[in-house]
Amino acid sequence: MPQPCLIALDWGTSNARASLLGPAGESLATCSAALGVMAVQTGGFPAALQAICGEWLTEWDVPLIASGMIGSRQGWKEAPYLDCPAQLEALAASLTSVETGLGERRLHIVPGLRCQDSGGQWDVMRGEETQVWGSGALRSGLCVLPGTHSKWVGREADGSLTQFRTYMTGELFAVLSQHSILGRLMERGPYLEDAFLTGVHRGWGNPAHATHVLFSVRTAGLMGNLGPDCLADFLSGLLIGMELASALELFQTGDGSAGPADICFIGDEALCARYVTAWNCVAPSDCPVVVQKGHDASERGLWNIARAAGLLG
Amino acid sequence: MPQPCLIALDWGTSNARASLLGPAGESLATCSAALGVMAVQTGGFPAALQAICGEWLTEWDVPLIASGMIGSRQGWKEAPYLDCPAQLEALAASLTSVETGLGERRLHIVPGLRCQDSGGQWDVMRGEETQVWGSGALRSGLCVLPGTHSKWVGREADGSLTQFRTYMTGELFAVLSQHSILGRLMERGPYLEDAFLTGVHRGWGNPAHATHVLFSVRTAGLMGNLGPDCLADFLSGLLIGMELASALELFQTGDGSAGPADICFIGDEALCARYVTAWNCVAPSDCPVVVQKGHDASERGLWNIARAAGLLG
Numbered sequence: 001m002p003q004p005c006l007i008a009l010d011w012g013t014s015n016a017r018a019s020l021l022g023p024a025g026e027s028l029a030t031c032s033a034a035l036g037v038m039a040v041q042t043g044g045f046p047a048a049l050q051a052i053c054g055e056w057l058t059e060w061d062v063p064l065i066a067s068g069m070i071g072s073r074q075g076w077k078e079a080p081y082l083d084c085p086a087q088l089e090a091l092a093a094s095l096t097s098v099e100t101g102l103g104e105r106r107l108h109i110v111p112g113l114r115c116q117d118s119g120g121q122w123d124v125m126r127g128e129e130t131q132v133w134g135s136g137a138l139r140s141g142l143c144v145l146p147g148t149h150s151k152w153v154g155r156e157a158d159g160s161l162t163q164f165r166t167y168m169t170g171e172l173f174a175v176l177s178q179h180s181i182l183g184r185l186m187e188r189g190p191y192l193e194d195a196f197l198t199g200v201h202r203g204w205g206n207p208a209h210a211t212h213v214l215f216s217v218r219t220a221g222l223m224g225n226l227g228p229d230c231l232a233d234f235l236s237g238l239l240i241g242m243e244l245a246s247a248l249e250l251f252q253t254g255d256g257s258a259g260p261a262d263i264c265f266i267g268d269e270a271l272c273a274r275y276v277t278a279w280n281c282v283a284p285s286d287c288p289v290v291v292q293k294g295h296d297a298s299e300r301g302l303w304n305i306a307r308a309a310g311l312l313g
Numbered sequence: 314m315p316q317p318c319l320i321a322l323d324w325g326t327s328n329a330r331a332s333l334l335g336p337a338g339e340s341l342a343t344c345s346a347a348l349g350v351m352a353v354q355t356g357g358f359p360a361a362l363q364a365i366c367g368e369w370l371t372e373w374d375v376p377l378i379a380s381g382m383i384g385s386r387q388g389w390k391e392a393p394y395l396d397c398p399a400q401l402e403a404l405a406a407s408l409t410s411v412e413t414g415l416g417e418r419r420l421h422i423v424p425g426l427r428c429q430d431s432g433g434q435w436d437v438m439r440g441e442e443t444q445v446w447g448s449g450a451l452r453s454g455l456c457v458l459p460g461t462h463s464k465w466v467g468r469e470a471d472g473s474l475t476q477f478r479t480y481m482t483g484e485l486f487a488v489l490s491q492h493s494i495l496g497r498l499m500e501r502g503p504y505l506e507d508a509f510l511t512g513v514h515r516g517w518g519n520p521a522h523a524t525h526v527l528f529s530v531r532t533a534g535l536m537g538n539l540g541p542d543c544l545a546d547f548l549s550g551l552l553i554g555m556e557l558a559s560a561l562e563l564f565q566t567g568d569g570s571a572g573p574a575d576i577c578f579i580g581d582e583a584l585c586a587r588y589v590t591a592w593n594c595v596a597p598s599d600c601p602v603v604v605q606k607g608h609d610a611s612e613r614g615l616w617n618i619a620r621a622a623g624l625l626g
Contacts, residue, residue: 114536119515122532149494149528166528168493175492180484181462202432209559210523211552215462215479219435223427239524246522 001028004060005312007053008302009107010295011070012036012127017295018053020060025303029056030295037069045076046101057102063311064100065302067110068127071096077109081124084115085162088133092308110305115163123166125151127298131266132161134301135292141262142251145294146170146271152247165250167243173236182214182235185221187228193277195230199237200244200278207245213238240278248283262287267294314341317373318625320366321615322420323608324383325349325440330608331366333373338616342369343608350382358389359414370415376624377413378615380423381440384409390422394437397428398475401446405621423618428476436479438464440611444579445474447614448605454575455564458607459483459584465560478563480556486549495527495548498534500541506590508543512550513557513591520558526551553591561596575600580607 002022010017014036020029035048049064050057071079079096091113097106112126128151132143140157144150148170154162177183206213217235220226226234251260263279265272272291279289306312315335323330327349333342348361362377363370384392392409404426410419425439441464445456453470457463461483467475490496519526530548533539539547564573576592578585585604592602619625 119518120538121515121526121529122536122538123528124532124535165525167524168527169524171493172524172527175488179488179492180481202434205432207523208521208562210520211480211482211485211555212478212559212563213434214481214485215436216434219437222437223435225433225435242524246525249521250525 002026004028004056004062006062006303006306007056007060007064008299008306009052009064009066009070010068010127010130010298010302011066011075012068013038016048016052016070017298018056019295019299019302020053020056021299021303025300027296027299037072037075045070045098049100049107057100057105061105063306064105064107065095065110065306065309065311066107067130067298067302067305071109071112071126075109076107079109079111081112081114084113084164085156085160086113086129087158087160088304089308091129091133092305095305095309108306108309108311110302113161113164117163117165123164125153125164125166128153128164128266129161130301130305131294131297132301133159133304134297134299135264135266135290136297136300141264141287142260143264143266144247144275145266146275147267148174150243152251154251165247167247169239169243173239176214176217176235177232182217182231185218185228186231188232189229192230192233195226196233196237196274196277197281198226199234199239200241200281201237203238203241203243204245204278204282205241207242207249210242213242236274237278240275241282244278244282260285260287262290264290264292266292266297269293315339317341317369317375319375319616319619320369320373320377321612321619322365322377322379322383323381323440323443323611323615324379324388325381326351329361329365329383330611331369332608332612332615333366333369334612334616338613340609340612350385350388358383358411362413362420370413370418374418376619377418377420378408378423378619378622378624379420380443380611380615380618384422384425384439388422389420392422392424394427395424397426397477398469398473399426399442400471400473401617402621404442404446405618408618408622421619421622421624423615426474426477430476430478436477438466438477438479441466441477441579442474443614443618444607444610445614446472446617447610447612448577448579448603449610449613454577454600455573456577456579457560457588458579459588460580461487463556465564467564478560480560482552482556486552489527489530489548490545495530495544498531498541499544501545502542505543505546508539509546509550509587509590510594511539512547512552513554513594514550516551516554516556517558517591517595518554520555520562523555526555549587550591553588554595557591557595573598573600575603577603577605579605579610582606
């Protein structure tokens with residue numbers, strides 16, 4: 001095994017994932033634990049770090065860096081948000097560090113980003129900025145990070161992140177499936193693309209009627225237009241269709257053309273595949289589409305930030 | 314007490330409410346029980362009826378009529394939907410009746426209504442049609458029935474219900490407050506109108522970005538723009554603002570003017586007051602606004618239907 005150079009942690013709300021990275025930033029080993037921020041009591045983070053990757057800490061005296069909710073108010077220590085537009089170099093110069101209880105070794109925490117829209121609405125992210133800077137996407141365009149709280153991030157040719165928007169798509173799908181009347185008729189089974197695309201088109205065509213159109217998951221089931229095994233994918237499509245319609249309006253380019261120059265989806269493979277399917281159905285342009293695994297993007301982003309911060313010696 | 318003429322039941326998902334009505338349709342007595350459709354096993358409806366208003370059944374040999382979810386597939390017996398546009402007389406001619414176990418006496422169940430929009434989406438209601446026909450509203454205009462599933466109902470000068478739309482506003486408020494991240498920072502307290510109206514304006518101005526704008530309940534709390542005691546009313550305002558924007562677009566009059574001739578809110582007093590507050594802030598016209606208590610509208614509607622059906626002799 002090459003000599004390890006960095007321990008990089010993607011430390012989120014529910015899970016923590018650590019990677020041991022080699023001289024070129026390559027992944028030498030990974031491990032993960034259900035020790036996300038919500039599972040750790042105040043004061044318990046040094047012990048959690050040991051539990052996640054204690055063996056590596058003993059064996060390798062390398063720098064430590066983390067991004068994600070670990071830098072939130074509920075995390076180890078709050079790493080104040082940086083404002084957009086933001087550059088990787090500015091982020092790397094703003095790391096917050098904490099004592100780990102391992103002698104002089106500190107854990108460096110990446111700040112989150114925030115931005116404000118013309119109406120004064122704030123938006124925030126923690127962890128996704130690291131993935132965007134590790135995505136290897138073309139330098140100018142849109143990055144989409146599907147998930148519980150999907151992020152759409154605009155990126156300029158100079159590498160800066162200009163603005164971003166959060167969509168509650170994943171969380172809405174979960175709470176509506178589990179806790180609302182829309183879940184009552186659902187039977188879960190294999191992915192049904194026709195039902196998904198029916199939802200995408202309905203959502204894409206009716207973004208301004210969201211809280212009405214969602215009820216069609218109920219009526220389509222009641223009236224027999226869709227079988228019980230179709231309803232979850234139909235709801236998924238509706239929510240993603242509405243997200244695409246809204247985001248493409250908010251991120252449309254200044255010259256009035258509707259599409260971005262290129263688009264990169266970063267995250268879970270199956271979920272990104274849904275987004276790409278939806279995108280290919282409704283997107284207004286044939287711009288290049290790239291897909292990147294979320295874990296790979298986190299590792300590469302943490303590596304890039306650590307290097308810019310001078311942590312790699 | 315005047316001679317009772319009708320036992321009228323508003324029999325919904327969670328609760329059943331019975332009224333004993335006099336010769337002019339006036340309410341002589343009411344009672345209610347948590348014996349909604351979801352609380353009653355198959356075959357248990359005759360006993361539930363006894364539990365709700367057994368004394369009246371023994372004492373008064375008068376006709377029985379009910380509307381609401383009691384006519385759904387999960388209710389006592391399915392009363393097939395009538396299509397919109399629908400007239401009161403057609404509804405009264407389509408009652409479904411069931412044996413009550415009380416000799417010859419039957420319970421007459423009012424059908425629900427359904428309609429289909431130009432995109433093929435079905436919408437359904439059960440119980441609200443009865444309230445609209447009992448609302449005493451001007452004969453032409455819009456009726457709004459706020460609730461778990463808010464209904465917007467268009468009514469013509471000839472008394473027919475032309476079309477309607479459901480909004481999941483109440484249920485979204487409940488599931489997002491109780492089960493999503495938006496509830497995490499909320500502290501419930503007295504109604505705060507400023508926070509509510511901030512939400513109304515934000516929702517009204519951004520109906521096409523619903524699943525993004527909802528996240529502002531999180532960020533407004535995180536960034537300190539709104540205190541924890543404001544967040545529930547802010548969310549309520551957001552959802553109602555989006556509902557108003559969508560409904561006014563869908564129900565705009567054929568001549569292109571945005572407002573209805575008149576509007577009637579039917580339901581719970583405090584909830585209707587929120588809708589009227591929101592309406593007065595953002596509505597595009599100064600059309601007359603009427604508010605009607607939901608229970609009164611149900612009683613009056615059941616009376617009107619029973620009379621049209623010839624049940625009152």
